[in-house]
Amino acid sequence: MRGLSGAVTALILVVASVVIALIVVGFAFNLFGSFGSAGAVSPVGPAYLYTSTSKPSGMSSINGDVFLNVTINNRGPNVNITSAQISGQIVNNPKNIHVYLANNISKDYGSVIPAGQNQLVIAFSGVNASTIGSGPVGIQLVLANGQTIYITASVAG
Secondary structure (H helix, E strand, C coil): CCCCCHHHHHHHHHHHHHHHHHHHHHHHCCHHHHHHCCCCEEEEEEEEEEECCCCCHHHCCCCCCEEEEEEEEECCCCEEEEEEEECCEEECCHHHEEEEECCECCCCCCCEECCEEEEEEEEECCCCHHHCCCCCEEEEEEECCCCEEEEEEEECC
């Protein structure tokens, strides 16, 4: 029985070394972490829910029934909100959902959550604000990438 030739053994060692070097570089520059979390969207910090009668003056130009002020970290590309559930009430028409940057409410992103970590104001139409109550409110945002975000918001005002 013949063994491997020296050239084949050397080639296997070179290929293995290159693969190991790529893995080390990948971890050193966090390339695997960014691929593994691509498209991951998550809330950061506290969230506040306002009604049309309790919204702060900075939101006065935004139309809607309830307004969610929340910081969202979107580690992937822009993603659409396809539907939402607010305290049991379903908003299943994306045209009733409007996203604004909290520091620039003059730009309406439609139902799109922009990439990056941003403080957002999300306005919802078609929600009966009088049924929200005063306690923490459970909110679910269903995204076009298949992810559902769960947010617990304090009722403000």
